[in-house]
Amino acid sequence: MPYTTHEIHRIEEKWQKIWQEKKIFSATADSQKKKYYVLEMFPYPSGKIHMGHVRNYTIADVIARFRMMQGCNVLHPMGYDAFGQPAENAAIKHKTDPAKWTYGCIGQMRSELQRMGFSYDWDRELSTCDKAYYRWNQWIFSKMHERGLAYRKASSVNWCESCQTTLANEEVVNNACWRCKSEVVQRKLDQWYLKITDYSERLLKDLHHLEPWPSRVVAMQENWIGKSYGVNIFFTWKEIGERITVFTTRVDTIFGATYVVLAPEHPLVEKLIAGSPDEKTIRAFIEKVANESKSLRMAGDKKKEGIFTGQYAVNPVNGEAIPIWIADYVLMEYGTGAIMAVPTHDQRDFLFAKEHNLPMRVVIQDPVNPDVKVSDLKQAYEGQGVLVNSKQFDGTENESAKRKIAEWMSVNKMGEVTVHWRLRDWLISRQRYWGTPIPIVYCDQCGIVPVPEDQLPVVLPPAEDVKITGEGGSPLARCNEFVNTTCPKCKGKARRETDTMATFFDSSWYFLRFCSPRDDKEVFEKKEAAYWMPVDQYIGGIEHAILHLLYSRFFTKFFKDLGLISFDEPFARLLTQGMVLKDGEVMSKSRGNTVDPDEIIERYGADSLRLCILFAAPPEDQLEWSNGAVDGSWKFLNRVWQLVEQRFVPVVDNISAADLDQEDKDLERERNAAIKKVTEDISQGYKFNTAVSALMVLMNAIDQYRVVTGNATRQALLNRAIRSVIVLLAPFTPHICEELWQKTGGREESIVKVSWPSFDARALTRDSVQVVAQINGKLRGKFQVASGSSEEEVREIILADAKIQEFLAGKPVKRFIYIAGKVANIVI
């Protein structure tokens, strides 16, 4: 029977059914067994899975199945990150219910995942849009509120006109909405925030306990948290004597400060300009900047704009009075919203000073250009050097001057050493319908009142009761039955919060929920979480390197503080898989270069698709899709299939080592080498591509191995080799391997129950090895020598060779370097 499309589908469906019915992948906590938790970043249920999903989940599936065969108790769950805007947008467009749309997509997605043959414990499947899930979002929010970690604040927020909602800083990419790419503007709104900044230090520190994480991701998180050490310098407003604190990381340049700049939103600005003759002009400028969208204000090539306040600040280190300016290039959100400008050593200040004709003074000597005149400067010098024009610090190397000046200023109360963070609190309010309602009630008497635990969940009203039009504001605000409620405290009339939570909230703890997904008494069962967590191997796209991973780490630390868990980090190891490209570009709907996995399965089957994606590139690299490669994978599987069909003949395997001739030993060596290579490639760095190639090498060796009919020894050895191929290939292409395992006498209910083979190191040795002879590093000959030959023996053999002698041309051998069993280099 050939391995035809029809046959492939029959086999794949057959085994998927068996796995399902016999609950092969159902996981139960068992303290006697070593656990292994494999998790891929759960998908947004858009309906169809794409190649990126296929790659992500195939990688995870190989790891899960490999661990199962190694005898681990594996937890491998799947769920859906189901709240969010696409469902709402689709509902508006097609005049349907987001819930209906989402559950429809989930159904379709589930069947596509099942068609791929992934080893999920489907009993643990969850969707974040189920109230059984999101009620715990609300519970977590309440706990955070209780501890002051969830708070309401009026502030200028990122607003996407197109999505009609606010965005977290993390969701603003290049000053555009991360989802729809349209421009983000500033709006003043009352919003809910999570105080992730309380965890800055821990989020930063614990990164260094995450050594198996890709260094790239660690670096990205580090930059995002952005701890910078510096000095708060106390300038004084000359006229009034009020303090103006500026933050700097370059206190070594303090003697070069020639003006001070405040952000237009700085609280002192109002006082500074009141009554000034230029008040009107200055106000007009501030107004103009305030209305400017962030994207405009931050544009890199934009000319820096500013205006002089007419006031002066006194530099504490030298008593100098320098002008105070207001400029758009200083941001209120960072540092103190005020800077000292050192145009000679900061390029931004330099450009601004040139533009507005402000004075400059060199305080760090450029070793290349020590006597440069300020008027000749083409740009700021930001490198290292010794201090000049800096009084008692002249001649000090600037890096050590940082420390010395900071100390001196601290002692003399001119400033204080301080730390600033780039990380901001996390804005979670969204003016959308399809999300978790924020469990808060507003009462005229009692103010902001959290919904008590026993009244949770606050259920999202059905879409038919809410007018989801895509118009501005929260859709829930237009649903009176939802809004109007009674105050949990005073029982008087009250209104519900009508914003919903950002969906990143949902995905920040789902990995914990998988440990006890049906628990309706608590957020997750402590005992289950203690057994399964942390996730041993997390797999997903690099695009989540900052947001999702940072939030999940934050939630985990919060749960630890609640006493629910005892570990600090949710994901022990992280693998970020590369993107799938087509013709050199990322596969995407908008580019129109997608390949539908379903069509590939239809034609070649899931196994071929899985194999192809694993073989084409290492998991972390980009993968260039090629249809030819699937064809190759299919051909290979077909060869394996034919091998069993045509050459497997059951015989009793009672061979002893003494029975083996050279060809037998060669085959055994190849077989053991493949076991070694596949095992190491999977467990040390997930090098699936080379693992697959090792199996191809073994297949080639098997093809060379001839069995005369009736030779029981050879048939038994061939059978061994065949069965090794099947077992080793099982994590990669499970369906065909299940089928072939059974055909070759396997009696286990599934091949994942077969123990992963170990290799026999003795079988790997050879009687003779090839030694390459080099003369001055150039390849000059190859010699077969007996394994374990001494250097002298090898030297004798090589030097006796006529061709080598010819190359030596009578010159004396200066050195003879021998690397056992590999290379001999003759130096002349």
Next chain:
RNA sequence: GGGCGGAUGGCGGAAUUGGUAUACGCGCAUGCCUUAGGAGCAUGUGGGGAAACCCUUAGAGGUUCAAGUCCUCUUCCGCCCACCA
């Protein structure tokens, strides 16, 4: 501007971590076989050369008996961050 990765045949990619560069696969070429299929099998396939040989891992130097691998500089590509003081 800052950070992190890369660059190996026509293509995807290997290289025991300093020891035979191009494993494995795709593609291509030639031939065989056939109730003709998505076949299968055999042989070949980095470049130059008739050959002996020579050259070859983006480019240029260096260290070393030996460099794709280590060091220095240059070029190009990708990703992330970015008026962050």
